[in-house]
Amino acid sequence: MDSRLDQGIAQYQRQRGEILATLESYRAWLERYTDVESGQSLRLYDLAESLKRDKLLLAFVAEFSRGKSELINALFFADLKQRLLPSDVGRTTMCPTELFYDADSEPYLRLLPIETRLRDDSISRLKRLSIEWSSIRLDPADPQQMSAALRSLADVKRVAVAEAQAMGLCDAGDIVKSHDGMVEIPVWRYAMINFPHPLLKSGLAILDTPGLNALGSEPELTLNTIPNAHGVLFLLATDTGVTRSDLEIWENSVRHHANHHVAILNKVDMLWDELKSEAEIEQSIHKQKQHTAQQLQLAEDQVLALSAQKALLGKIRGDQALIQRSGIGALESLLADKIIPDRQVILYKSVCNEVQTMAGASRQSVNMQLEGVRQDLEQLSAFSGKNCEIVTNLRDKLIKEKSAYDATTMNFKITRTLIQEQGRLLLDALAEEVLDEMLVAGRARLEDCWTTPGLVQGMNDLFAQIIQRFHEVEDRATRIVELLDAAYLRFHQEHGFPLLSPPQLTMDNCRQKLAVLMLQVDQFGHDPVNLIMEKRFMVKKFYLSLVAEARGMFMLAKTEADSWLRRSLDPVVMRIRDHKKQLEIRIENIKQVHDNLDNLQARTLALKSQQATLEQQQAEIGVILQGSACLSATVASQI
Incomplete structure (x- = not known):
């Protein structure tokens, strides 16, 4: 059965199609009955193209090891019966990763080498230069091939401190920890995944961001990508709550942007103590949500507690009780009932x-x-x-x-x-x-x-x-x-x-x-x-x-x-x-x-x-x- 989120995105696509149909009806009316001017015709074409290209962008932001990739897998890709994005311990995405659907291209994974940071080119500009990217063809019908290809997102390598410093990827703490003059850095600067998933076909786009260091070293994410997202999901760990590094990301990259903010206390299953009653567990979770809302200055209904791992497991197994207990339904409903309609x-x-x-x-x-x-x-x-x-x-x-x-x-x-x-x-x-x-x-x-x-x-x-x-x-x-x-x-x-009143320009x-x-x-x-x-x-x-x-x-x-x-x-x-x-x-x-x-x-x-x-x-x-x-x-x- 389709989830509330599936239904919401389907409705988003349907109503976008209705707007396009209205646009086409008017264009056809003009062509039948008038000598339509080229400027008006061009404007109608531009409006239609902007609708067709429109994406509903959800950005997942957090420090490392908060479960962003696992939540993306649980929300959108559980029907694949496996993890699309790597989210094992020590094997998580190391670079900003964008997922979308482009009907004009075959499915692919494109990876931008970290060395491009040595130049002044922005990621936006490099997206238009295909020669700069390493490209891997994806076969949606072959889960093993998909899994192997996407493990590249977790690739790291060791380089000399001087080389890391030249790319802005090394600070004083890294140098102190280095005993051989080498430090570990990501292999890739940015990743783009074109994947024919039904939700992505419907106009959804997803951005999975790494932790504090990656956000700080790529100002374009903080200045452009995240502010332009229609919804930002900020992940925290339920057991630790808001840490110092979490708060730094929240203040610098999320809080002040004019879009929907949702704080998610992930890994709530760590509080599922068999020696406590359900009421005691719920009380602990409620207190953590209240405290988190106060720290982030959010309304309490903007803080959710869930387990991405249990939600994914429940969906793969078809275990409705586990899905319900995981708490993911509340997030799906919020996305479907608030963020998507606001975009409409x-x-x-x-x-x-x-x-x-x-x-x-x-x-x-x-x-x-x-x-x-x-x-x-x-x-x-x-x-x-x-x-x-x-x-x-x-x-x-x-x-x-x-x-x-x-x-x-x-x-x-x-x-x-x-x-x-x-x-x-x-x-x-x-x-x-x-x-x-x-x-x-x-x-x-x-x-x-x-x-x-x-x-x-x-x-x-x-x-x-x-x-x-x-x-x-x-x-x-x-x-x-x-x-x-x-x-x-x-x-x-x-x-x-008719006495018209021309609009004011602001x-x-x-x-x-x-x-x-x-x-x-x-x-x-x-x-x-x-x-x-x-x-x-x-x-x-x-x-x-x-x-x-x-x-x-x-x-x-x-x-x-x-x-x-x-x-x-x-x-x-x-x-x-x-x-x-x-x-x-x-x-x-x-x-x-x-x-x-x-x-x-x-x-x-x-x-x-x-x-x-x-x-x-x-x-x-x-x-x-x-x-x-x-x-x-x-x-x-x-x-």
Whole structure:
């Protein structure tokens, strides 16, 4: 029987498919009934692709030997009847490991050599360079081959202290412990597993992170990967509770990020004392959960106690009593009932709202055309005999109306040109070259001073410049909105257009991401270890990761600003175009009647046919909008 988690992810996939279907229905409607503009078509394509590529990322974070890999095996891969990830004593994953499904590639394990740390390349960049990775083909039908291949994740090797120091993988404690000038380091820096598991096919992605040393030596994980996860599962040992190293990981890598946090007291079976009653055992577990919640400053329902090993064993054996006692059901329910639905709401807000805005504008355009046709039919039905004067007056009235409309649109062309120029300047303010200039200047100041204080000062200066740039962009956007407000009002007053209110552009989303980066810089700068020890290598690595994050955030700001410009300008441009087309059709209809009053009946039939076509368009776009609204309500009700 499917678990609650299986059901939740299946629902996530189903509703994502429904959003895609709505998107496709609207795109098909546009192609059938309109001359869809290339920009609008491209935007719909981008929205669909973003949905198809969307992943629900769960990050498993903990110190070594807390049972992360075993919990991943129990949650997602028990149906394989064996451990997918190595989790034996002394044989656990030694590098960050990402599990996902890519339909465009055969199953594989890709391993990034640890030596790539000698370069300035980020993991994100190296993911695009397949030549840098060692690749092993995986055969899902051969459990032995899979198991042998994935044991590579636990590989370590001994290298000279100097070599480890050059890669930033050796501290004073390691040197003291080394009796032969050699230290042990991981063989691999990062691993990617493309595996056709049903849950991964449904859009789930998993990140298994090693302990404190690996998180500290790869700032990209703390600055990018973990903050972008939709849920973070922080594992602790039930018998020890929150240790000093656990708390350091929690404070530096987890706590301050704006996503779901779940603390998991693993290995709860260590408290299953046969000399104690079930009530006494439960009381011990409850006290440990309360204490953990206080230490981590979490609500008590965000702390769970379970046994990953017993859960995996119970699922492999089909032992429902052991599965229930393991406590894994509470975690599965939390993931299915909270984290996954929250991600669905984010999907709706990012895609459905935009589709509804565009489809709503299309429906209003159809409604306006339909109202014009109905008015023409009413006027034609009032004609009697060969009353040429009535037809002539109507024709002249429409021609005059079109002349006035042309004057208004000519005036709007000037406004549109001004808006486009302002929009170009707005986007130029967020161009990559602008950030590059800031970074070049900042790096020049740091080049001879790769110290913690130097990093903090340099990054604070950069962040201040970026924030100032955001203020300038928002000010320019406000001026654009004022121009659009005036244009909307004129078309409303003179031609009966619906009175629209253009959306405001805000950089708050990017400011929040920047605030997280600033917090990370502050934590790094006040870490006593970084202040006391020479950390030139780590300072530089941290700087490069910060720069990569700042660049991504800057590009996000530009993407959001570009999308805002289209959302603001496209509706009025579309209405102007459609209204002009409608007037031209009406004038042509009246002209034909005027030239041949005997053709009155034929023109009336033609208008009725046009009315039927528009009513069909109206009905279809109504169904699309209703479906989108229903999907919105369904997703929102799950929170």
